[in-house]
Amino acid sequence: MEPVKISYDARGLAEPDAQAPGTATISHGPGGATAVFDAAELSIAVGILARCRITINGSLGYFGCGLIDGPEIQVKGRVGWSVAENMMSGVVVIDKNAGSLTGAALRGGDLVVRGDVGARSGIDQKGGTIIVGGNAGTMTGFMLQRGRQIICGNVGGGLGDSMYDGTIYVGGKITSLGVDCVEAGLTPDDDEFLARKLRIYGIEPPGPFRKFVCGRKLWNYDNLEPAERKLVL
């Protein structure tokens, strides 16, 4: 994999008048690019549409690593809300905690958070895999459409609320299930998938996982709906 040339000047990205000591230092080497951010700036490493490796020494603010297609990014710190939003492919690994809306509308690739995540992780997720080493907040997998989530710790209330499809695996305690989220039995394929993903990212399995899918009882699965629509049209 060839390192690509990237250039950042993060100073004042979030706020031109800010006195926050925002700096970015980029260095390139055989392992790819290493960037240092020291003020949790917003919208860093967004829209990278190439295969490359980027290591970020520090923490990111909102919208980090969004709209990317291909890169492997490691953040050796924490990230704010909406990390890897609309990510299409590649790998993003967060070594510490992440805020809410982690992997919102994720389309592909692996998004790994070794710490805890906030509320509504994978809201409207359309593909890919979100792996959380710690706990997750309320409404995890809200309106999940496709893809998988692996939560090794506990999850808050309303798990998988209004999910259309996809699968959520939980290793810890569950406060409550959301509307139309039901428990399903783990298959050998599930076991193999979980073991492989956790092994790749060096995350210790917490114990037996439980699997949750869509119950398909909401109005959008109603067989009458297309007929009614025909009448209207």
Added chain:
Amino acid sequence: MCGIAGIIHRTGPGDIGSEMTRMLQSMKHRGPDSSGFALFGPPTDLFVMRVKLADPNEVRDVGWAERLERHRNEVEHRLAKIGAMVDVLHGDQDYAFRVTFRYSGDLKPLADYIEDVPGCEVLSLGHSLEIIKDLSDAQSVAERYHLAGFTGTHAIGHVRMATESDVDISGAHPYWAYPFSDIAVVHNGQLTNYHMWRRRLERKGHRFQSECDSEIIAVYLAQKMDDGLSLETAMKQSLDDLDGVFTYLVVTADALGMAKDEMAAKPLVLYESPELVALASEEIAIRAVLGREIDTYDPYEREVLVWNR
């Protein structure tokens, strides 16, 4: 959107004026309409009152300056009449001033009497709480009110993007919990049962300075504490009583607290150490004070936390 921030020094006073300015200024993108500070300086026997006489964006007609001067004198006259002994009266702006005084009576009649002066609004009243709020960004407000040298133990602040009420000082946060001494709130979110709680609290004799739903939280909490509840218990009750999406911060004379609604719909990032607790809508605000790599986390839904100075 709005941005909120709080800081409390656990081992002694700090430069809370400049710290809160940096925190709020780093979140200017969350709300450019107005900025506000609730700062707790060293407590004294004196009361300190912050008052506004007009809004800075009012039309300055021919009689503006003379009228404000007359109203300021009337406030001073009324303080004396109700039994308060004025120590120092200092005008930061022609439309806003700070006054310290000795007083041993009830605060409500005093505040009501002062606010009976045309255009007059008591922004804060207490032994150490000072609320400074005005239009524009935090840096501008801090320079206008000379907050750089303000030292104290804890503070909260707010940058506002006006969505539900006017861009004026009355709509700016923080809100003092009229008429209770040394309690203030900043809030990010919307309360959907605002009118119900406003009617309930008005029936108890409270009045509200604004049409902003956030003001309810301050008065609600202060009333609960006046009824005998601890700050933490009052905040936990608020999670059931207040409907909507909210994250709010509250300060009293010796504590800073945070509460998140059951949907955790509004952000808050928290940093905690033995010396300092700092929390804000975005981590960039905390980094503006602590310019180094730190460990932070997002409090979860229905979480209530209180720290004492």
